[in-house]
Amino acid sequence: MTLHTPGPESPAPGASAARLIYARPEVLRDRSTHYCPGCGHGVVHRLLAEVLTELDLPAHTIAVAPVGCAVFAYDYLDIDFVEAPHGRAPAVATGIRRVRPEAFVLTYQGDGDLAAIGTAEIVHAAARGERITAIFVNNGIYGMTGGQMAPTTLLGQKTTSSPFGRDAALMGYPIRITEMLAQLPGVTYAARGTIADVGSIGKLKAMIKRACQVQMEGGGFAIVEALSNCPVGWGMTPQQSIEHLKGPVVEAYPLGVIVDRGAVAQPTHDLGCPSPAHPEA
């Protein structure tokens, strides 16, 4: 990977022995995070910082921080940030987008924020085809408040608010919200990746990059869902949580690009919904 902003530790010209291949992007602040040991948020922050740097975006970015574990995202990413009330990040991003057409607008949301309390806001931002990029970290639980059931919690999964396991008869089914959003013609790009292993992380980064490029090229709404873990909330060791992520979680939430309609702005008169069986190129 190439980095445009190597740190001060870069080797002096002519120093042939060492070649810097991995460094902290400057936009990622040099500080420890409040995330629990083994949490996937750090990986997603890092990928986002790398992509923003590679696309030369930090100076143009206005980001929206959610309520949830990533509430302090602005402590780790050195870009302009506004705090949104719980679930409202897509509406806040819409307001920024419309008055700042030149800005790069980003939301960073968790699954409680995006798929429960903020369902209306994410659906309508997507329906309007708002030119924003949503980074959606799905760990299937409300981590910040102590591990309660989320709309994305797997069937049978025990949480502090589903102590006997999630029962579909009582608590309904997990929501695949990224697939739901992908139905909307305003959505230019929707994809799901994971932080489960090195290979997946590389693919996830490519998805985040594409979701950012879509916005830069004038496309509509773009979302990347990052399946992540929550060792503390899941009651597992970090290693167990990664195995769980690779197994039942990925099985419930299939990986891959769900829709990529190209970065051409959607015509406003086209109100037809594309059939899932015939995805547009």
Add this chain to the structure above:
Amino acid sequence: MTGEREPGAQADANRRARVLMKGNEAIAEAAIQAGCDAYFGYPITPQAELLEWMARRMLELGRVFIQAESELGAINMALGAAATGARVMVSSSSPGISLMAEAMSYMAGSGTPMVLVNIMRAGPGLGGIGPSQSDYFQATKGHGHGDYRVPVLAPASIGEAMELMATSFELAERYRTPVMLVADGILGQAMEPVDLRFRTPERQTFDWALTGAAGRPGRVIKSIDLDPEVLERRNLDLQHKYREIARRETRWEGWQLHDADLVIVAYGTAARVARTAIERAREKGIRVGLFRPITLWPFPSHELARLSRHVGGILTVELSAGQMVEDVRLAVEGRCPVAFHGRMGGLVPTPDEVMGALKALKGRVDRIASPERHAHMAPVSRWHEPPERTEAEPWIHERVRRGGRR
């Protein structure tokens, strides 16, 4: 119009600048002329014409208009746009304002300027679509959670509403705060001749606005602080700001106060009904004046307190069960009797009703002045008290009922 009947060209220009306008549309146009960059709304009666005016005019002018998916969506779009330093506005009516309460608290906490117009209708709940002032508590004491206030401006005419729109943007930007303009449904729906004279507050550059962190560290607009010491300091700063606003921005209007024995305190449409009643009372030789708060918060408490030392009694008239009257009583501190007359549910007190309440107050004031003072401390309420319940009630209800009858 040729202007032949007018003495000069200037008079002709004045006449052309005076047009008949509906309140909602006049408020919308005043906001546009005040430099509103972005408007976000959701349909609700009786403010829908405001949204409709914006839908056409803002797009004509190349500005931002979005009909949001809900009032939650609308005000959070406003939050985002305002965070970048844009001049933004939302409007709604009472139930919609309840939904906007969440973001109001966030904007007050994070210091994000915005103007919010509430064309008030009757509650509670879905209530009705008739005019009301029953959101006084909501506007001045509440909406969202936390220790915060927002300036609340209450026009009594469409022309004044237009002027106060510009003032609202000024206050919002000067103090980095949401500002509310509240008008009952009559002011939104009625048509009045208005002068097409507009004011555009000067643009400022904000050192807090989010513009992209080019050549500077990232800026953050937020209300959260988990460190109690830090959060208390932030709260103290807010309280300091509110004291500043109370000291500098309190607005009210007096009318016929110079010789008044009795004073009506009323705002908005109620103040206009009160003026008619005052004219009739003066014809009958009762000297009554009008004290009209223009800022509901900050409430003109000091001015009213001063006035209460020189008058025999005060009557508060509202389109509510009696909300502002609590602030009136707090200001008056028992120096003179404070009576109340109000209608609810979308009804408006008539001048005759207000006359009746004035006469009752006058009788009470005269009794206080007479040697046998009796029962003057009982508050006078003009709406119908429910009949006493005969069946056995839980103890708590008894306590509340007895305690309530001071």
